[in-house]
Amino acid sequence: MNWPGLARSTDPETSHEAAKLIDASRIEWIILDEFRKARKGLTAEELSRRIPGIPLNTLTPRLAPLLRRGLLINAFERRKASSGRYQRVLQHFQQEDLTHVMFGITPNETPFVASKKRKP
Secondary structure, eight states, rough: OBBBTOOOOSSSSHHHHHHHHHOHHHHHHHHHHHHHOOOBBBBBHHHHHOOOOSSSHHHHHGGHHHHHHSSEEEEEHHHHHHTSSSEEEEEEHHHHHHHHHOOOTTTOSOOOOOOOOOOO
């Protein structure tokens, strides 16, 4: 049986057995929670340090589906990892972020204010 996003059809049977044991949605919630807390975004290595109970090679495959669904966005920034190489920074996408970009308003402003009609 194919486990979408967890094991390829060409992977060995042991990969498919391991994929059955992973609760991907639970891991994605844990990842999203960490990204929500990180106001300046995270690299994969930074994420791994924040979630010590889950190995990096279990966390990183969950980032692409979260990006595709629009829950994470590319921050267009790179930070140096412990290896000396640079990693991209991802951020949690918040609906209000788009509103601010589209309408050029600050977080404290209300984008749409209904005008009150006066009674004659």
